[in-house]
Amino acid sequence: MNRLAPVAAQGHAPVMAPSSGGLRGALSxxxxxxxxxxxxxxxxxxxxxxxxxxxxxxFALLLQSxxxxxxxxxxxxxxxxxxxxxxxxxxxxxxxIVRTVVMAALVTLASAIIAFPIxxxxxxxxxxxxxxxxxxxxxxxxxxxxxxxxxxxxLILAKEGxxxxxxxxxxxxxxxxxxxxxxxxxxxxxxxxxxxxxIAFVYVWLPFMILPIQAALERVPxxxxxxxxxxxxxxxxxxxxxxxxxxxxxxxxxxxxTFSLTLGDYIIPQIIGTSRLFIGMAVYAQQGTxxxxxxxxAFTVVPIVIMGFxxxxxxRLGAFDAL
Amino acid sequence: xxxxxSFTRVSRYFGAVRAVDAVDxxxxxxxxxAMLGPSGSxxxxxxxxxxxxxxxxxxxISIFGERAEGVPPYRRNVNTVxxxxxxxxxxxxxxxxxxxxxxxxxxxxxxxxxxxxxxxxVRLPGYGTRRPGELSGGQRQRVALARxxxxxxxxxxxxxxxxxxxxxxxxxMQEELKALQxxxxxxxxxxxxxxxxxxxxxxxxxxxxxGRIMQVGTPQEIYQRxxxxxxxxxxxxSNILPPDFVYRWSGQKRWGSLRPEAIRVNRxxxxxxxxxxxxxxxxxxAMIRLALDAxxxxxxxxxxxxxxxxxxxELVTLTFNRENLHLMEEGA
Numbered sequence: 265m266n267r268l269a270p271v272a273a274q275g276h277a278p279v280m281a282p283s284s285g286g287l288r289g290a291l292s293x294x295x296x297x298x299x300x301x302x303x304x305x306x307x308x309x310x311x312x313x314x315x316x317x318x319x320x321x322x323f324a325l326l327l328q329s330x331x332x333x334x335x336x337x338x339x340x341x342x343x344x345x346x347x348x349x350x351x352x353x354x355x356x357x358x359x360x361i362v363r364t365v366v367m368a369a370l371v372t373l374a375s376a377i378i379a380f381p382i383x384x385x386x387x388x389x390x391x392x393x394x395x396x397x398x399x400x401x402x403x404x405x406x407x408x409x410x411x412x413x414x415x416x417x418x419l420i421l422a423k424e425g426x427x428x429x430x431x432x433x434x435x436x437x438x439x440x441x442x443x444x445x446x447x448x449x450x451x452x453x454x455x456x457x458x459x460x461x462x463i464a465f466v467y468v469w470l471p472f473m474i475l476p477i478q479a480a481l482e483r484v485p486x487x488x489x490x491x492x493x494x495x496x497x498x499x500x501x502x503x504x505x506x507x508x509x510x511x512x513x514x515x516x517x518x519x520x521x522t523f524s525l526t527l528g529d530y531i532i533p534q535i536i537g538t539s540r541l542f543i544g545m546a547v548y549a550q551q552g553t554x555x556x557x558x559x560x561x562a563f564t565v566v567p568i569v570i571m572g573f574x575x576x577x578x579x580r581l582g583a584f585d586a587l
Numbered sequence: 588x589x590x591x592x593s594f595t596r597v598s599r600y601f602g603a604v605r606a607v608d609a610v611d612x613x614x615x616x617x618x619x620x621a622m623l624g625p626s627g628s629x630x631x632x633x634x635x636x637x638x639x640x641x642x643x644x645x646x647x648i649s650i651f652g653e654r655a656e657g658v659p660p661y662r663r664n665v666n667t668v669x670x671x672x673x674x675x676x677x678x679x680x681x682x683x684x685x686x687x688x689x690x691x692x693x694x695x696x697x698x699x700x701x702x703x704x705x706x707x708x709v710r711l712p713g714y715g716t717r718r719p720g721e722l723s724g725g726q727r728q729r730v731a732l733a734r735x736x737x738x739x740x741x742x743x744x745x746x747x748x749x750x751x752x753x754x755x756x757x758x759x760m761q762e763e764l765k766a767l768q769x770x771x772x773x774x775x776x777x778x779x780x781x782x783x784x785x786x787x788x789x790x791x792x793x794x795x796x797x798g799r800i801m802q803v804g805t806p807q808e809i810y811q812r813x814x815x816x817x818x819x820x821x822x823x824x825s826n827i828l829p830p831d832f833v834y835r836w837s838g839q840k841r842w843g844s845l846r847p848e849a850i851r852v853n854r855x856x857x858x859x860x861x862x863x864x865x866x867x868x869x870x871x872x873a874m875i876r877l878a879l880d881a882x883x884x885x886x887x888x889x890x891x892x893x894x895x896x897x898x899x900x901e902l903v904t905l906t907f908n909r910e911n912l913h914l915m916e917e918g919a
Binding site (some may be wrong): 349401442485488490492493494496497498499501505506510554 | 629638639640659660661663665667669673674676677686688689690691734735738793857
């Protein structure tokens with residue numbers, strides 16, 4: 265039969281096709297008529313996972329922080345008390361918290377400054393093959409083992425490592441020595457200094473900053489930049505008034521990653537850096553060797569509270585207005 | 588007198604593509620100038636060359652006598668109304684309009700006062716606190732216009748300014764833009780692919796095709812005396828007549844054009860004229876458009892609605908006044 269013949273010549277085909285029959289046909293029709301039903305069906309497993317396994321265990325952990333440990337028997341006393349939080353506020357523990365927060369803030373700031381130009385290039389200029397190369401370059405470090413990367417950095421930063429050697433060749437060894445002589449950031453070599461910890465953190469978390477900023481910049485129409493320039497704004501003014509405010513949700517998203525990942529990490533400062541503790545290491549030590557689960561739980565509350573304040577502050581500053 | 592905008596053999600290449608190809612152009616101060624052409628004809632690139640978003644590959648551009656090459660957009664006293672308005676989504680309407688003054692360092696009170704005035708000019712007073720996302724297309728268009736005009740530009744560029752509006756709004760904005768241009772006496776240069784818009788608004792029109800200007804003239808000249816087949820075809824629903832046909836009526840072997848309204852349709856077949864068969868009719872409201880077949884040549888004629896029409900397939904005679912047959916510059 266000629267499919268393009270006038271309709272009348274084709275006889276009378278039925279208007280509605282019959283249901284394909286069986287359970288599958290009935291289900292297809294049901295899902296079409298009640299799309300919410302399908303939605304609930306699809307969302308139920310992940311919501312159950314999130315609600316019970318994830319939030320539930322987190323809640324159990326928080327609950328532990330209100331218990332205390334019997335210092336003689338080492339047994340957990342399951343009675344509501346704020347004693348553990350009192351322990352948390354001892355000078356040595358506050359030191360750990362301040363050290364971790366300062367490190368996380370510096371790592372976040374440095375990541376944002378390094379990531380922005382890279383993300384800007386990728387969002388504005390990279391096309392086709394260059395864009396693929398960008399994604400590959402940003403993601404590639406994420407494919408290799410975290411431990412391998414950290415140990416690689418330990419070697420790079422070591423006294424006999426390539427960085428010291430390179431700076432020596434460039435006759436800049438004195439600069440490194442001067443830096444390492446400084447209090448707080450220094451040490452006997454980069455691999456056992458806070459500077460080394462900082463470098464490793466920035467390297468490991470940088471992709472988590474680049475990708476959200478790139479996604480945010482990609483959503484900024486190019487003609488907004490042109491419009492700003494057209495209205496007399498210099499490139500610097502356009503960056504401050506248009507690009508930065510519109511990319512801010514991406515920067516905040518990225519900083520949530522870098523900030524919270526640094527707050528919780530216990531491996532990098534253990535391998536690279538001074539032997540001073542970070543929050544993650546304190547949690548590890550308290551729940552493991554010391555067997556003090558309540559204090560470990562109280563330590564984990566700290567990053568959660570800090571992130572809560574951080575998000576609240578970011579919202580107050582209007583970081584999410586352009587979403 | 589210095590031209591508002593002057594192009595001297597300006598070309599702009601993108602790789603091997605000649606987006607603009609050796610264009611010469613002079614736009615007079617205070618003129619309402621239209622650049623008309625199909626997409627990809629180079630008209631928007633010309634606009635971007637004036638704005639400074641593009642630099643010419645060769646040739647020179649001057650704006651009010653001053654050389655424009657190498658001058659960045661932010662140092663040109665030229666403002667653009669973008670096709671999709673390009674309003675800043677994170678700023679409210681007042682801050683959008685005041686943006687140009689803000690970056691120039693004008694104080695808050697003064698720039699808000701100027702922005703309010705500009706909003707009143709485009710008939711949106713009191714809309715300052717809204718976000719662009721809360722406005723309709725027509726209102727965004729007006730905000731974009733106010734944002735450009737508040738800077739008192741020497742030349743205002745409009746890129747398909749009415750393209751996204753529906754018919755009624757578009758007609759309203761056409762009148763308003765024209766009145767605004769007269770009142771402010773600013774040179775307006777606007778790009779459009781809509782020949783009706785170009786003809787009804789502009790003092791002069793440049794018709795673009797493949798990076799070149801085909802013809803520059805007043806709307807009357809462009810419409811009634813198209814220089815080439817392309818212009819006749821693009822600017823109106825003109826009948827384009829091949830050289831053989833034109834030769835019979837004018838004695839010259841050149842391409843010609845004949846407006847549909849210049850053709851009279853007679854139902855008698857016994858008089859002198861062009862014999863044609865009616866193929867179909869198209870109701871346009873005030874007029875009816877007839878498609879005719881004259882021995883293989885497709886012609887269109889428009890007649891006032893209400894006259895008695897021949898039936899489809901009927902043989903008719905077409906007549907027209909010789910002076911309405913326009914001979915184009917293009918030879919056979």
